[in-house]
Amino acid sequence: MRTERAEMQTRMDIVAVMVGVAVEGPYSYRVPEHMVVERGSIVAVPLGPRLTLGVVWGAPKDNIAHNRLRDVAYVYDVPPLSEELLKLVEWVARYTITAPGQVLRGVLRSPEALDAPKPVIAYRRTGIEPEKLTPARLRVLDALMDDMAWPKPALVGASGVSTSVIDGLERAGALEKLEIPAPPVVMPPDADGAPSKLNPEQQAALDDILALDPHRFGVALLDGVTGGGKTEVFFEAVADTLREGRQALILLPEIALTNTFIDRFTRRFGTRPAEWHSDMTPVQRSKVWRGVLDGTVRAVVGARSALFLPFRELGLLVLDEEHDGAYKQSEGFTYHARDMAVVRAQFSQARVVLSSATPSVESRNNANQGRYAHVRLESRFAEAAMPDITAIDMRIDGPEKGSWIAPLLAREVFAALDRGEQALLFLNRRGYAPLTLCNACGHQYKCPDCSSWMVEHRFRGVLMCHHCGHEVRTPKHCSECGQVDSLVPVGPGIERVAEEAAVRFPNARRVLLSTDMGSHAQLRERFAEVERGEYDLIIGTQLVSKGHHFEKLSVVGVLDADLGLAHGDPRAAEKTFQILTQVAGRAGRASRHGKAFLQTYHPDHPVMKAMVSGDREAFYAQEILAREAGGMPPFGRLAALIISANDHDNATNFARLLLSAAPMAEGVRLFGPADAPVAMIRGRHRVRLLAQSSKDFDLSGYVRFWLSSAEKPKGDLKIQVDIDPMSF
Ligand code: ADP
Ligand code: ZN
Numbered sequence: 001m002r003t004e005r006a007e008m009q010t011r012m013d014i015v016a017v018m019v020g021v022a023v024e025g026p027y028s029y030r031v032p033e034h035m036v037v038e039r040g041s042i043v044a045v046p047l048g049p050r051l052t053l054g055v056v057w058g059a060p061k062d063n064i065a066h067n068r069l070r071d072v073a074y075v076y077d078v079p080p081l082s083e084e085l086l087k088l089v090e091w092v093a094r095y096t097i098t099a100p101g102q103v104l105r106g107v108l109r110s111p112e113a114l115d116a117p118k119p120v121i122a123y124r125r126t127g128i129e130p131e132k133l134t135p136a137r138l139r140v141l142d143a144l145m146d147d148m149a150w151p152k153p154a155l156v157g158a159s160g161v162s163t164s165v166i167d168g169l170e171r172a173g174a175l176e177k178l179e180i181p182a183p184p185v186v187m188p189p190d191a192d193g194a195p196s197k198l199n200p201e202q203q204a205a206l207d208d209i210l211a212l213d214p215h216r217f218g219v220a221l222l223d224g225v226t227g228g229g230k231t232e233v234f235f236e237a238v239a240d241t242l243r244e245g246r247q248a249l250i251l252l253p254e255i256a257l258t259n260t261f262i263d264r265f266t267r268r269f270g271t272r273p274a275e276w277h278s279d280m281t282p283v284q285r286s287k288v289w290r291g292v293l294d295g296t297v298r299a300v301v302g303a304r305s306a307l308f309l310p311f312r313e314l315g316l317l318v319l320d321e322e323h324d325g326a327y328k329q330s331e332g333f334t335y336h337a338r339d340m341a342v343v344r345a346q347f348s349q350a351r352v353v354l355s356s357a358t359p360s361v362e363s364r365n366n367a368n369q370g371r372y373a374h375v376r377l378e379s380r381f382a383e384a385a386m387p388d389i390t391a392i393d394m395r396i397d398g399p400e401k402g403s404w405i406a407p408l409l410a411r412e413v414f415a416a417l418d419r420g421e422q423a424l425l426f427l428n429r430r431g432y433a434p435l436t437l438c439n440a441c442g443h444q445y446k447c448p449d450c451s452s453w454m455v456e457h458r459f460r461g462v463l464m465c466h467h468c469g470h471e472v473r474t475p476k477h478c479s480e481c482g483q484v485d486s487l488v489p490v491g492p493g494i495e496r497v498a499e500e501a502a503v504r505f506p507n508a509r510r511v512l513l514s515t516d517m518g519s520h521a522q523l524r525e526r527f528a529e530v531e532r533g534e535y536d537l538i539i540g541t542q543l544v545s546k547g548h549h550f551e552k553l554s555v556v557g558v559l560d561a562d563l564g565l566a567h568g569d570p571r572a573a574e575k576t577f578q579i580l581t582q583v584a585g586r587a588g589r590a591s592r593h594g595k596a597f598l599q600t601y602h603p604d605h606p607v608m609k610a611m612v613s614g615d616r617e618a619f620y621a622q623e624i625l626a627r628e629a630g631g632m633p634p635f636g637r638l639a640a641l642i643i644s645a646n647d648h649d650n651a652t653n654f655a656r657l658l659l660s661a662a663p664m665a666e667g668v669r670l671f672g673p674a675d676a677p678v679a680m681i682r683g684r685h686r687v688r689l690l691a692q693s694s695k696d697f698d699l700s701g702y703v704r705f706w707l708s709s710a711e712k713p714k715g716d717l718k719i720q721v722d723i724d725p726m727s728f
Contacts, residue, residue, distance in 0.1 A: 014069060016061065017045050018089075019054040022102040028060040030069040037072065040080030042114060044073045053108050055081055076114040078293055081107070082312045084347035091343055095700050097707065097721045098333035106332075107308045113286035117182035123166060123175045124149040130172035136161045137169055149178050185291040189269035189299045191242040196232045196268070201377055205233050208375040209353060214244050214315065217346045221322075221367045222355040224377025226585025227384050227549075230355045231261075233377070234318045235268050237353055238299060246315025246350070247292070248299045251337060253324035254546055255303045259524050260531065261320075265301060276302030276309065279520050304329055304337035307344060314348045317341045321546065322354035322363060323578050325726060334722045338363070357585060358578040361571075361627060362634040364620050380589070387556070387587040387594030389611050391603040398599070404492045404500055409557040409597045416555040417508050417536050421592055423555040424538045425497055426545065426583045428563055430466070430514050432458035432496050433489030436474075443480035449683040451675075457516065458495050468682045497559060498539045505537055513540035545583040551590040558583055561598035561608065569677075569727045570632050574623055577607045577616075584611070631692060633724065637699040640725040641689040642676050645717045648685040654717050655687045661710040665702055668693045677727055684718075699723070 015037060016026035029045050031037055041056040051073055089107060093100035125144045130137060139159040144150060156163060169175045198206060205222065212218035224230045238248045250265075252258055255277040265273045274288045274297045291297035293310040300306055304327055307317075319327070319338055327337040338354065345352045354363050354372070367374035380386060392398070392406045399406045405413075405425070413423040433456045436445045445454040447465035454463035454472070462471045477484040489496065498512045511526055518526070523543070530538055533552050538544060564576035580598060588594020600608050610619035628635045641658065645651035655673035662670055669692045676686035693699045700723045713719050 016057045017054040018057045020105040020108045022099045026057040029072045042076045087347045096333045109289045113289045119179040121152045122149040122178045128173045130174040136165045184296040185287040186274045187271040191239040193270035205375045212351050219352040220373040222375050226357040227380040227589040228377035229381035241316040246313045247311045248316040250301045250318040253326035273301040276306040318353045322356045323360040328726045358581045365634050387596045389596045392599045393603045394601045421554040422552040427559040429493045431455040431493035435490040438478035438486045440483035440486040441481035451679040508537040509535045510537045511535040554592040556587040556596040558598045561600040637693045639691045640722040642720040644684040644686045651685045651687045
């Protein structure tokens, strides 16, 4: 009799709680009698000696004796996390082989974010005169106009009294205290704010996107030339979603630097969007998080981690520049935001717009196969035309020794400057020179902790490792042979280009834009100045290639178009094609006709040919064929295991051990161990195992099974799993 009752109670008031800590499964807790929870409720639970945030996952799988359980300490008065978000956490954890609690940790914010937004305390006069009227009291009453309520801090500031004076006046009946609800983080965007008048091609593109059922999962690839007006098109898709009463998320690859995008959103929707990125303070983030959860925030513009915000009514996800490598998260658990966006949209029955002038081969293939709607914008907006692209054969027409700018390009830059237009010199390499060596003894400066050269940054007077950030003052004499003034820079970095530009174009107003040239705020300011036409010559790295709209820019020079092709990475051609198209696409975006020049030693390479002829269809067709022939993504699957240790042999031996424990499976090919593309970072040696399978094989499941049955890494050994690695 007693046991029966106990068992019934067990079912009713014990819950499984997933805590936001890197643990495998949910833990069971007892729900105190007065407390009501449901799946998705956010709770505080004791874990060991401390409290931690968790989410009610459901009923526990196994029955644990009631009296051994601890109580749920607190349930927050916020809407529960949506079913689709819980499913997303489980899916991501499984797919990326990460503890669900660790994924959940990326979803939850600190407890402060869960407290209700604080109301503002304000006071107004009641008209009743207090019996005792001190000078301080008088100052407070004087500061208040009859019917107006003022926040307490403002009142303290204006009258210069202590808060106790105000409290005293309230007790005396002279002041009325009001609680004004906290304002929303952002005002709701107005779907009908200031829509652009779309041209017929844009309208057709929008119609194609809106043809996707708004309440079902569907993906559109918005594949349009740079300057085609894609933003205007997907803004109208956002408006449509807002009118449907659902929330919208726009992801940008590098949001911290994209002021202009926020401005465009503000103009279109009459209010700033809620933002989500690493430049925000924890308080700002908490407010946005909370607003997304309680539905006061209707639209978010954010970086990839915004995918894990607690939307409850997500109706649209937009990925701008969907091909961008910044969408791959490589620290903590590794995921690709494009893939996760599609997964989340499936759970939410939402639409996805992937926008790019240079779509990833993956997305192009999905569009070719009919899985995604293929929406095109083939001409530039208004009178802007596509830039003319010329390859400069460096073997024949290259610059003199010691110079990096070919004569033809220099002439074109001069001509642009003469016409009062802007020119851009692009080199995707930070610093002054990628390699420094001693011309007396041949010593090359390498990072002591990484397998990479130390890159000279002349403006800052240091040699720096681009993998771990290790820095030393640039030595005056060789640290190996002691020779003075024998160190020579080899090859150009962007600072060296800037140095040459200063000599060649001394009268141009020049600006150097590269991530290490200032804080985000400073760089944003530089970009705004460029947009206002305050510079004539822009010298920059990858940073300048993305999304910017420089109206006066007419000539673009790429100093080393071959740079990305050198790696043995099968995605090298795709990546190079994308960055060259994006950089060239900065030219002639307004009425000025644009020209782009590619300095190359391989003018016959398919990438250069596609760039010059403008035949991107041929490029994609060839690239897709090559991937298919090699069984590479998206036609095959890849997973990488990076095994790292302080000692190289230790890492290699463990990798061999792992390899020998790999389960047999038909169609899975294993490679390695080999040194990882970056063989050493921060003193840790990294070796890699690679698994390859066909598209229809569950490679992630295979790796999960493999790792669960294999020996666990001990000591300083570590395994990092990368499903769908981007470079291989
Ligand atoms: P993309 O994102 O395709 O490179 P943008 O959306 O940045 O192109 O558009 C290029 C330029 O054309 C921007 O300055 C944009 O404001 C302008 N533009 C595009 N469509 C319209 C429109 N329908 N009405 C007015 N201006 C537009
Ligand atoms: Zn290093």
